[in-house]
Amino acid sequence: MGQEAVAANGVAAGNKPHAVVVPYPLQGHVIPAVHLALRLAERGFAVTFVNTESVHHQTSRAMLGAGAADAPGGGGDIFAGVRARRAAASEPELDVRYELVSDGFPLGFDRSLNHDQFMEGILHVLPAHVEELLRRVVVAEDPATTCLVVDTFFVWPATLARKLGVPYVSFWTEPAIIFSLYYHMDLLTKHGHFNCGKEPRKDTITYIPGVPSIEPTELMSYLQETDTTSVVHRIIFKAFDEAHRADYVLCNTVEELEPSTIAALRAEKPFYAVGPIFPAGFARSAVATSMWAESDCSRWLDAQPPRSVLYISFGSYAHVTRHELHEIAAGVLASGARFLWVLRPDVVSSDDPDPLPEGFKASAAGRGLVVPWCCQVEVLSHAAVGGFLTHCGWNSILESVWAGVPMLCFPLLTDQLTNRRLVAKEWRAGVSIGDRGAVDAGEVRTRIEGVMGGEEGVKLREQVGKLRATLEAAVAPGGSSRGNFDEFVDVLKRRCGGGGGQ
Numbered sequence: 492m493g494q495e496a497v498a499a500n501g502v503a504a505g506n507k508p509h510a511v512v513v514p515y516p517l518q519g520h521v522i523p524a525v526h527l528a529l530r531l532a533e534r535g536f537a538v539t540f541v542n543t544e545s546v547h548h549q550t551s552r553a554m555l556g557a558g559a560a561d562a563p564g565g566g567g568d569i570f571a572g573v574r575a576r577r578a579a580a581s582e583p584e585l586d587v588r589y590e591l592v593s594d595g596f597p598l599g600f601d602r603s604l605n606h607d608q609f610m611e612g613i614l615h616v617l618p619a620h621v622e623e624l625l626r627r628v629v630v631a632e633d634p635a636t637t638c639l640v641v642d643t644f645f646v647w648p649a650t651l652a653r654k655l656g657v658p659y660v661s662f663w664t665e666p667a668i669i670f671s672l673y674y675h676m677d678l679l680t681k682h683g684h685f686n687c688g689k690e691p692r693k694d695t696i697t698y699i700p701g702v703p704s705i706e707p708t709e710l711m712s713y714l715q716e717t718d719t720t721s722v723v724h725r726i727i728f729k730a731f732d733e734a735h736r737a738d739y740v741l742c743n744t745v746e747e748l749e750p751s752t753i754a755a756l757r758a759e760k761p762f763y764a765v766g767p768i769f770p771a772g773f774a775r776s777a778v779a780t781s782m783w784a785e786s787d788c789s790r791w792l793d794a795q796p797p798r799s800v801l802y803i804s805f806g807s808y809a810h811v812t813r814h815e816l817h818e819i820a821a822g823v824l825a826s827g828a829r830f831l832w833v834l835r836p837d838v839v840s841s842d843d844p845d846p847l848p849e850g851f852k853a854s855a856a857g858r859g860l861v862v863p864w865c866c867q868v869e870v871l872s873h874a875a876v877g878g879f880l881t882h883c884g885w886n887s888i889l890e891s892v893w894a895g896v897p898m899l900c901f902p903l904l905t906d907q908l909t910n911r912r913l914v915a916k917e918w919r920a921g922v923s924i925g926d927r928g929a930v931d932a933g934e935v936r937t938r939i940e941g942v943m944g945g946e947e948g949v950k951l952r953e954q955v956g957k958l959r960a961t962l963e964a965a966v967a968p969g970g971s972s973r974g975n976f977d978e979f980v981d982v983l984k985r986r987c988g989g990g991g992g993q
């Protein structure tokens with residue numbers, strides 16, 4: 492490279508390796524991508540983090556209040572907080588640049604209410620905006636020192652990386668088993684379990700490399716559907732076509748949690764289990780990542796006895812029906828447990844902002860708190876929390892294990908169904924409260940009582956404790972995730988290291 496590039500933050504890039512990190516524009520993907528980006532920067536990479544204007548706007552609004560974010564240039568750079576924190580601690584500045592692209596829709600467009608239209612934009616419009624940006628960013632740097640670190644769900648990264656002449660690192664934010672099942676969709680089709688033009692087989696699946704056996708009902712929701720023409724199916728088919736051509740795969744899982752699946756994937760391509768990827772210190776992040784304003788629950792939690800509170804959240808993306816919500820609400824009330832319930836404003840639909848049963852809040856007064864969003868890692872770490880009723884999003888599972896909190900599983904869609912199998916069947920770190928549609932207040936009550944007060948809770952907590960020790964060991968010096976990340980960084984630096992990396 493002839494001239495030394497200078498980042499917007501004034502840091503000279505030199506010929507450091509340069510990672511362009513592109514997260515999928517959903518909360519559960521942006522959070523681990525931000526923390527992966529910081530880890531890469533800490534290891535001497537110049538990082539360009541590419542956010543959509545929409546996610547940026549929403550996180551800035553949540554952090555600063557609507558007024559500030561709506562102002563021209565409002566909200567600035569989500570990494571500004573990290574810079575300030577590091578400067579205050581006299582730590583060296585990280586070279587993280589921040590770029591925004593349009594996802595094709597106006598900022599005010601309700602992406603939750605118009606899900607399929609939003610997904611069509613991700614499939615057809617966002618790629619063009621990202622390509623335009625990357626041509627500028629990669630050319631301004633040096634293709635020889637650059638790599639793309641892109642969420643696996645994108646539909647173009649291998650193709651684009653080839654065009655730009657840079658490596659494609661596929662970043663997978665779900666467990667390895669999910670990657671493997673999508674990666675081997677051809678086998679599922681060949682054996683008649685998925686997308687085979689007739690009623691799929693219902694017997695146990697035993698032929699996926701590294702997955703000794705799995706029931707069809709434990710597959711991801713999209714692999715259980717018979718209409719495979721939806722926009723999400725089209726995204727998955729294309730994304731995994733691209734994933735087959737990834738140069739490296741980074742996965743937010745831990746080798747000891749899924750050893751046989753990971754070993755089998757390693758036989759296919761360089762696959763690095765580097766999780767769990769969390770905010771530093773498992774504490775509120777200095778980077779604005781929450782897409783809704785966080786309510787401070789600490790005072791309320793401080794006033795509750797140890798392990799007495801059931802934390803309830805269904806993540807950022809999936810919706811529940813009113814009926815499901817009412818059955819769960821009745822079960823929670825009947826259990827008598829204290830609870831902290833995150834009820835996202837669109838959890839049923841943006842059109843239905845107050846979906847709890849009439850009188851619920853009054854009946855729960857004194858022992859329950861309902862908030863629209865919170866800092867989940869802080870809540871899970873609080874001594875008052877004794878159980879987590881979760882939709883089984885992968886980040887939530889990792890966070891719950893790290894905090895030592897047993898789970899009550901209510902998966903809604905996508906990987907969550909398979910994730911429940913890991914939690915409840917393989918690890919025995921949680922229990923199911925029933926399936927979608929069939930969830931019943933009586934069963935919910937019994938399950939809550941078992942986990943929060945009974946013998947079952949003691950056993951589950953013991954299991955979660957063992958898993959937590961496994962995770963801690965994986966990220967400690969000599970641990971598998973730490974070693975895998977070191978190896979990945981070495982490999983990537985050899986490939987596009989330039990001369991300035993550490």
Ligand SMILES: O=c1ccn([C@@H]2O[C@H](COP(=O)(O)OP(=O)(O)O[C@H]3O[C@H](CO)[C@@H](O)[C@H](O)[C@H]3O)[C@@H](O)[C@H]2O)c(=O)[nH]1
Pocket residue numbers: 517518519520522664665781804805806807808809833863864865866867868883884885886887888890904905906907
């Ligand atoms: O009040 C809340 C609720 C959630 N979170 C955070 O938001 C993230 C939620 O992620 P996750 O639990 O994985 O759920 P989703 O938001 O539903 O994530 C999507 O992305 C995940 C990773 O790809 C998938 O496993 C899920 O199925 C998919 O729905 C976690 O880091 C939580 O700590 C908060 O900070 N505050």
